[in-house]
Amino acid sequence: MAQLIDGKQLSNQVLQEVASEVEQLRAEHDVVPTLAVVLVGEDPASQVYVRNKVKRAKETGMGSIEHRLGTATTQGDLNQLIDQLNNDPQVHGILVQLPLPSHLDEEQVIAAINPAKDVDGFHPVNVGALAAGQASLVPCTPQGCMIMLRQVHPDLSGKNAVVVGRSNIVGKPMAALLLQANCTVTIAHSRTKDIESLCRNADIVIAAAGRMELINADWIRPGATVIDVGINAIEVDGKRKLVGDVAFDSVSEIAGAITPVPGGVGPMTIACLLLNTTRAARRQLA
Numbered sequence: 514m515a516q517l518i519d520g521k522q523l524s525n526q527v528l529q530e531v532a533s534e535v536e537q538l539r540a541e542h543d544v545v546p547t548l549a550v551v552l553v554g555e556d557p558a559s560q561v562y563v564r565n566k567v568k569r570a571k572e573t574g575m576g577s578i579e580h581r582l583g584t585a586t587t588q589g590d591l592n593q594l595i596d597q598l599n600n601d602p603q604v605h606g607i608l609v610q611l612p613l614p615s616h617l618d619e620e621q622v623i624a625a626i627n628p629a630k631d632v633d634g635f636h637p638v639n640v641g642a643l644a645a646g647q648a649s650l651v652p653c654t655p656q657g658c659m660i661m662l663r664q665v666h667p668d669l670s671g672k673n674a675v676v677v678g679r680s681n682i683v684g685k686p687m688a689a690l691l692l693q694a695n696c697t698v699t700i701a702h703s704r705t706k707d708i709e710s711l712c713r714n715a716d717i718v719i720a721a722a723g724r725m726e727l728i729n730a731d732w733i734r735p736g737a738t739v740i741d742v743g744i745n746a747i748e749v750d751g752k753r754k755l756v757g758d759v760a761f762d763s764v765s766e767i768a769g770a771i772t773p774v775p776g777g778v779g780p781m782t783i784a785c786l787l788l789n790t791t792r793a794a795r796r797q798l799a
């Protein structure tokens with residue numbers, strides 16, 4: 514049976530580190546690291562994510578500001594708010610919850626955020642810095658995956674890693690971080706041929722396709738480490754349930770280590786968002 518990489522427990526450790534950094538910034542510099550969260554529209558999943566982020570931020574002693582805007586918000590209104598937050602010295606991190614309603618241009622919104630306050634790590638300046646191996650604000654989900662991987666592999670050097678998914682928010686930054694850690698990285702996507710055998714050769718498989726239980730035991734080499742980023746909502750007996758991109762029951766019998774869904778990558782993502790906010794606050798001091 515695979516070792517379970519417990520995201521809840523690990524995220525609590527990260528949140529404790531965040532809380533002590535918040536305390537240090539307050540004691541040494543009279544600064545309260547503050548995260549501004551912007552939510553546009555009524556998407557129920559986004560409302561839950563925002564609520565959890567704000568709740569956790571408060572638990573660490575961090576400041577948090579919520580801006581809830583109606584679905585009819587224009588690009589101009591949103592840009593104006595971002596401008597205001599960019600120029601507010603009390604705000605250290607800005608997060609615009611995605612997806613935005615379809616009439617709004619996400620790329621434009623991301624580009625409008627000051628890269629120094631871009632705690633999601635999606636701004637082209639931060640994306641470029643990560644690709645070039647320079648210090649940057651790193652996207653939260655892949656950052657959380659790296660912390661989880663290091664529990665099992667303190668030294669990732671020379672490992673064969675396959676990342677299933679090539680999105681800008683998960684797959685691509687994940688591959689960049691693994692490469693920085695000296696893994697040999699393959700990125701697979703919906704057009705990849707014989708993805709199963711690529712995965713079967715991997716020491717590490719990161720599943721970020723958004724396809725329920727795509728990856729089963731036949732895809733996994735005995736002893737491999739499997740990180741499941743996927744979050745897929747299904748209904749079982751009229752109740753909503755979350756499942757990952759990995760068929761947990763069968764894969765956990767063959768893998769060496771595995772993350773659960775829920776309770777895996779999800780909590781780590783929020784913890785890394787708050788970690789990024791303290792990092793942004795410290796850099797802004799400098």
Ligand code: NDP
Nearest residue numbers: 654678679680683702703721722723742743744778779782
């Ligand atoms: P996207 O839909 O943006 O990207 C999915 C990627 O998976 C694409 O690159 C796509 O390929 C690839 N893909 C889709 N189907 C297959 C397939 N059958 N075989 C191989 N590759 C495939 O999703 P995200 O990256 O935003 O998110 C991925 C998953 O992670 C989702 O379930 C999402 O909910 C979850 N997620 C979880 C987070 C957490 O905190 N735990 C945070 C963010 C996301 P192509 O490019 O060719 O279309």
